[in-house]
Amino acid sequence: MDMSARFEREGGGDMEAAEGPKGFLGKLGSRMTRARGDELPNLPTREAMLLLRNYEESGKGWFWSTDAAGRITYISGAVARLMGHTPRALMAKPFAELFQPADSRCERQRTLPFLLTRQSKIDELPLRTAADGGERWWAVSGQPFFDAGGRFAGYRGSGADITAQRRSAEDASRLALYDSLTGLANRLHISKKLDTTLAMLARQQRSCAIMLLDLDRFKHVNDTLGHPAGDALLKQVAQRLLKIVGDKDRVSRLGGDEFQILLPEMEDRGQLGDMAADIIASLSQPYSVEGSRCIIGASVGVAISPFDGTSSEDLVRNADLALYAAKGGGRGRFRFYSSDLHQAAEDRRALEDDLRDALARGEMALTYQPIVNAKNDTVTGMEALMRWEHPERGPISPALFIPIAEEANLIWGLGEWALRRACTDAASWPGAMRVAVNVSPIQFANADLPKIVMSALAASGLPPERLELEITESVFLGESDETADMFKALKAIGVRLALDDFGTGYSSLGYLQTAPFDKIKIDQSFVRGATVAGSRNSAIIAAIVALAEALDMETTAEGIESLDQLDLIRKLHVSHVQGYVYSKAVPHDELLQHAESGSWTIKPAGPAKQRNDRFHMFRKVGAIHENHRYTVVMRNLSATGAFVEGLLDVPVGTQFVIDFGEGQLATATVRRSRKHQQGVEFEQSLVSDGNGGLCTRHRVSPYLIAAAGQNLSPALALPAFTCTSDWQAA
The missing domain is CATH 2.40.10.220 (predicted glycosyltransferase like domains)
Structure with missing residues (x-):
């Protein structure tokens, strides 16, 4: 509101009277002159008023006054317009109503009405307004004044725009509590939130779950595509997590490729398992990063209070132990914490030490599971499966020691041994049965793999077409030129290539156009539920078979255990079958006894219907x-x-x-x-x-x-x- 408008409202005559010694600015000018009389020469009242007006117009500050009831009698025009009003419209409005109600960001804000009522001095009180121009913050000061009779007459004060300082402080606070790359809560923030949540829920005797996530094969993305690509990938991971969890304050990035999810009042392990499975499936879908297609995975550890710990330290430690177990179980899995995981972790470390010398001590062996023609029950090949007979613990499952070998950088030596032994054994088989050998992604990424394959074939005398290399979809992590060159080199040798575990989370039809596979192996997870009423697995299997036939590929269904599963697989025209319905893996000597005539036909046997795993x-x-x-x-x-x-x-x-x-x-x-x-x-x-x-x-x-x-x-x-x-x- 300008001076003339205010003077006219108060019934005055001209602008000069409003600016005189008894006007508002005149009084402020006189106060300023008296306050600084020892430092500045006395200024004429009009000169002081002009200086104050110039100060208002500069935008560096503004003035306000109220009557005894707290109603506005004066407010600088510039600030009124920033608040979305005209000065005239604000006259007689309660001063306190200009500002937003108090919230957690400014606890002092609630003291304004109290200060005005108590006629107390106001000293740079931070207050917030919201208008079309956005949110603004003000530092408001003021003092009560009294009439000649000593009666309270109202307030006179000033204010300054502190929006920039406030935003700067909020940005600094955000940097302290949030991850600058993904925008998720950081380790400090989620740690404090977990402490608070556990304390609150403990008083209510309620549960709280946390999930720890670790990305599988993320390091490979950084190494092959560079750190900028890795950062872009982490942003996409954060977006996918938020889509599943929903609440941004519950998802945090702890650092690197580690994430934590806070789930208050959840202890249903069925729901938690479903969420963990959804997270793993979502994060395992392909990403597009800087024009490159890449695939990673995730492992999840889950701990629940108060069962698995009542303090944040215990809960995080136990969730981390569950995550370690999930990764040790083959990655791409989730695990719940249980007390026996402590011993399992110690056992796993001991197994790693023992595995380093297992080959030298002759503890490793190969067994062979028949791959059977679904139409005539004739064995057409064998899959070589590695077995470890520990001198003290007995047989060790490959699901346990293969991940250990990959982490400990032992898989290359074990893989080369398995390849050479399988070729040597297969060369002694009568007939033309093929042998299938698994190749890990680590082996596939080694440029020496074709040389090792040729050396194994040459040493054993096995024809290349009788060797089938089973490769999982994770080799397409970056779809680099090296991947295409490796396929080309292996096919040049003349060996067969099979795509293993098809449909387990990394599937893409794109690479089937170029990768020279001879066979698709349908993962047993599709087979297990295919005969259950309402399952869509049979439709998925039928689609895979149609795709394979169109590309002139064979198909093998893994994990067939019951006769109803076998009947379904035959109706869906899957060409080959592997599973207990025909045979478990057998030692090499037993295999020779069955196949001594040059062929081996197996009559299927097993339960009539699929039943729950026992x-x-x-x-x-x-x-x-x-x-x-x-x-x-x-x-x-x-x-x-x-x-x-x-x-x-x-x-x-x-x-x-x-x-x-x-x-x-x-x-x-x-x-x-x-x-x-x-x-x-x-x-x-x-x-x-x-x-x-x-x-x-x-x-x-x-x-x-x-x-x-x-x-x-x-x-x-x-x-x-x-x-x-x-x-x-x-």
């Missing part, structure tokens, strides 16, 4: 019935039930609560009973633990156990508490 074990567990707890031995386990021994003549229909320890319970009903053996059915099906084992959705909270005096009683053994720890085949 894990054979020998494990002591508790069986709670009424007021008694019995110790029984669990001999096998599936998602829907178990087979136990140790109780005599239990009536069918009896309900037990199976206690796996640490407050982890599963309600079960006896469905079959014969002397000391019982088959029990779980009330709620178990779920995958992400690593080939099983677990239940829930666990009995330690809070509940503590409330019961730390003694599990039948009162706790209700159907709602159906929980176990992670377990798998022993």
Whole structure:
């Protein structure tokens, strides 16, 4: 509002009167002259007023005044317009209503009405306004003034625009709490948030889960495409995580290619497992980075409070241990924390040391699983599978030692040994059966691979067309010229190439146009669920077969175990079958006995229908019935039930609560009973633990156990508490 407008509203005559000694600016000028009289020569009142007006117009500050009721009697025109108003429109409006209500960003903001009511001095109070021009911050000062009779008459004050300083401070705060590359919360921010969340939920006796993620093969992207490409990839990873999780404040980048997700009030391991699987599937889809197509993967570790720790340090450490186990299990997996992972980590480190000398000590061997023509049951080839017979621990699963070999840089030596041994063995087979040998991505990336293949063929005398190299889709990580050159070099030798584990997360039809594969191997994950009602897997298999036929490729379905699976695979015109329905992997000597006539025909055998996976074990567990707890031995386990021994003549229909320890319970009903053996059915099906084992959705909270005096009683053994720890085949 300009001076003339204000003077006219107050009934004055001319501008000079408004600017005189009794006008608002005149009074301010007199106050300024008196305040600095010891430093400046006395200025005429009009000169002081002109200086103040010049100060207003410079935009460096503004003035305001109110009456005793807090209503505006004067406000600088420039600031009124910045607030989205005209000076005239603001006259008689409450001064406090110019500013936004207090929020967490400025706790002092709530003191303005209080200060005005108490007639207190206001000293650079930060206040916020919002108008079409955007959010602005002001530092507002003011002092109460009184009339000649000593009665409070209102406020006179000034203000300054501190928006730039405020934004600078917020940017600095954001840099301290957020990752500058992805915009996600950083380690410090998520750590503080986790502490706060755990403390709050502990008071409410509620759960909280965290996930730790580590990207698989990210280093290869950095090494081959450069760090700028790696940064661009991390941004895309962050976007995909936010799309799944939804809440930006729950997703953080800890540094490098590590991420953490905070999930308050979640403890359902079925839901958590589904989310982890969705994350892995999403992050494993191809990326376009600076014109290059690249593929990575992810591994996930999950820990849940209060079961796996009540402090943030314990929870993060245990989630990290679960992540380590997931990566050790073959990557591209998730794992829930369980107490036995501590020992598993120690065992894994010991296995790495032992694996370094396993070849020299003669502990490695190859077994061979038949690959059978689906039409006539004739064996056309064998897949070579590496086995490790540990001198103390016995047979070690390849799912365990192959990832160890890859991380410890031992896979090249093991892979070369397997290739040479397989060629030598196959050369002694009667007939023309082929041998299939797995080639890891690390081997495939080594420029010496064609030389090793030619050397193995030459030393054994095996014709090249009888050697089939099985290669996974992860070799197409960067689709570089080196990849195309490797395919060209291998095909020039004359060997066959098979695309292994097709459809497990890295599939693309693009590379099938150029990569010279002779066969597509359909992953067993599609086969396992294909006969289940409502499954779309059979349609996916049919599409893969049609694609292969169009490209003049063979197909092999892996993991066939039941006769109904085999019937379906035949109806879908899959050309070859591999699985227990025909044969497990057999030693070389046994293979020679079967194939001594030059051909080997196997009659399929197995269960009529697909059934849930059963894990054979020998494990002591508790069986709670009424007021008694019995110790029984669990001999096998599936998602829907178990087979136990140790109780005599239990009536069918009896309900037990199976206690796996640490407050982890599963309600079960006896469905079959014969002397000391019982088959029990779980009330709620178990779920995958992400690593080939099983677990239940829930666990009995330690809070509940503590409330019961730390003694599990039948009162706790209700159907709602159906929980176990992670377990798998022993």
